[in-house]
Amino acid sequence: MFNDLMSKIISEANILLAYRNIKRNTGSNTKGTDGKTIASLARLEPKDLIALVRRKLGNYQPQKVRRVEIPKPDGKTRPLGIPTISDRLVQQCILQVMEPICEAKFYKHSYGFRPLRGTKHAIARAYFLAQRANLHYAVDVDIKGFFDNIDHGKLLKQIWTLGIRDKSLLTVISKLLKAEIEGIGIPTKGTPQGGIISPLLANIALNEYDHWIKSQWEEMKTEHQYYQSVRKNGTITNGERIRALKKTKLKEVYIVRYADDFKLFCRNHSDAVKIFEATKKWLKERLKLEISPEKSKIVNLRKNYSDFLGIKLKVAKKRKDRHNKDKFVVQSHVGNKAFQTIVTTIRRQAKKLQKPKDNNGAKAVNAFNSYILGIHNYYSCATNCNLDFAKIAFVTRSTLKNRLPLRKKKETDKIPKYMEKSYENSKQLRFLYDTPILPIGYIQHQKQMNFSQKSTYIAKDRKEIHQSQKAVSTSELRYLVENPIQGQSAEYNDNRVSLFVGQYGKCYVTGKPLNINEMHCHHKKPRALGGTDEYKNLVLIEENIHRLVHSTKIETIKEYVTKLGLSTKELEKVNKLRKQANLQEICF
Structure with a gap:
């Protein structure tokens, strides 16, 4: 159980990471009701940024949420709730602590708004169930206004059930859910699309349903005996257990979900009807959610197409298999x-x-x-x-x-x-x-691979994921993060870390490994000339190179040129930096 998460949420490292994550989000330049963007946070020193978050969470009161109507392809609009930039920073701090806990409890075939997962993984899973597992009846379920109808009380109980028992955090989440929407008022249900933490809360809301469907077949125990074999990588095969389950009268069903867009795959029409009715009842009684009768239906994939994430798919007869049974393959098109x-x-x-x-x-x-x-x-x-x-x-x-x-x-x-x-x-x-x-019609089908189920929150998986990305020393990177330059902005210090990774820990001019204690972060266009702390205006160079770039006295310039022994190419780079700073080029 997790009873003290607030201390981690307001930790210095977590707050600075939150700033780093929201800064690179394109929505960071979208104004909230207070008219501020990421630029207002970028100007703050790291210590002031940390103090801001801690002060807000000391007695959290979210500011009003700005409501924006985004046009949809069908001519209708989708309401977005845009929190203020400081509230988005708070939400990001909470997300970074809650997400690893929730990820461990989420169903493995839920793909929406989760690390390393995407729409193509969900589509690949749907293809697998229709073609390889021969499940040719799809139950399409459309929840009426899902994000706008999430029950607050039920959601908080679901968070508690996941093991998040920090009452201070639950109070903050409750206040986030009830943040006043400009021009609308205080909501009694729903989580606004547009909030940083909203996708996670939506996944928490439907996670209980995922596991209920899973319990109807995948996790159901059987009295029929079966053997389990172990693969070379240590995992246990599931085929024999599934064959044993097929001897029972259970309804075979699998779910593939991407946020509130999901499909249930069944073996026959009778099972599909029963699962469809059970789903309608379960969602209404347990989550207080209604489904849309017009958009929800059972589809025989051998006869009709079923839409999923912009793709329409069905199965078509290809040939006989080795048991002389009809073999079906997936055929899919761009949705209408x-x-x-x-x-x-x-x-x-x-x-x-x-x-x-x-x-x-x-x-x-x-x-x-x-x-x-x-x-x-x-x-x-x-x-x-x-x-x-x-x-x-x-x-x-x-x-x-x-x-x-x-x-x-x-x-x-x-x-x-x-x-x-x-x-x-x-x-x-x-x-x-x-x-x-680019030629519009020049495209080829790319075979989709099922998700490997690796997680960024498991050390072994993380090591494998990042094994090709070892550009710089982890200890040096940690030192830079934990020791920001005092008096400089949060944006400057964050970009300093990014540059160290981007330059592979080497000097821009000489290409030699940088000594952390002798490394300088140079403004290409000086602040005095209107330069900013943006990533594109900064570069990491050695201390002596930096002195040479800014030197104006002939004697000093000669001294550093002799001392450094720069090549023609390296001197060209120095002159490029001097020119950007409106300084005379070195010509000897």
Whole structure:
């Protein structure tokens, strides 16, 4: 049981890590009701940032939440609740302490908003159950306004059941849930989409349902005897136990969940009907949640498609297996709604390409390429993505052709590195404003792998995950984190740590390993000239190199040039830094 988590939440290391995590979030520049962004926190010294969080949590009273309506592809809107930046920092501090505890208790096939997991893992699991496990009846369940209808009292009890027994923390979470929404009032239920801790709370709310479904089949004990064999890696096989369970009258069912979007896979229609009815009753009685009758249904995957995370899937007969039984394989496409959204977006982007902002054609093409690359990457998991994108290319071709002066590739044209591997050989590649524009229809299916079930919170797994990322000494990194430069901002100190990793602990000029005690963090554009503590304006160099960069006296410059024995290339880097600082280049 965890009875004292607040001491960890308000610890110096946790608060500074929380700042580091929310800073790199694009939403950190979104204003709350107080009009402040991450910039207001970046200016604070680390000690002041720590004091701010501790003061807020001393007697926590969340500020009003700003409500924003985000348009959805179907024309409707999704309400987002944007807390103030200081409340987001508090939520991040809580998340970092709660998440490892919850991760240990969460169901292994829940994939939404969890470390290392994503939509493709959920889709891969759905493919596995439909194709390899031959579960051809899918129960599609849509919960009415899930995030807006989470019961506060029930949620707090679920957190308690997970072992989080710190009453001070539970009080803070209760206050977070009841934070006043601007223009709406104090909510009596629900957790606002937009809060940093909201996805974790949503997973906690549905975790009980995950385990209930799991208990109906996967964890059910049987009196039938079976043998268990051990794999080479020490894990126990599950096949014999499942075969023993199939001898019983139990209803075979598996769940795949991504946040509030989930599917139940069953062996036959009769089981699917019973599980569907049981689910409706369980969600209503235990979680006080209603399902949408219009959107919830049972689908026979041999006859119809079932939508899941923007993909529509079914199974089709392929051949007979070795037992002379019909073998089915998954066939999937881009979902109908997603298809229309892509077409609409491409046509809208074509208008922007026709009249680029600030007449910067190359920038507009790169923005278009970024979108195409994103949808290619996501929908490559659909087995028939090539057919779908060929159709999308055909439907949008007239728009692009009529609006844009596209031309074919010339021998002198250069292709950016990120395009070379996947697109260089495409005959569909065209150029606009002398910049290559990605071919919409040039895509291949990428086979999806099931999630390995590794966790960032298990030492053995973490070591394996990061074994290829050993760029710098852990002890040196820890020293930098625990010993910030006094008098400098939180942003400066955080970027100092990032630069040390980014430069592999080496000097920008000489490339030699940096001595922590003799390392200087240099502003490329000095503060006196309007420079900031942003990552792109900082660089780590040796102390003597730093002195040379800022030297103005001829004698001092000669002394350091002789002392350091810099090569021509190294001197060029020094001169580059001097030029950025409006200082005369060294010419001898």
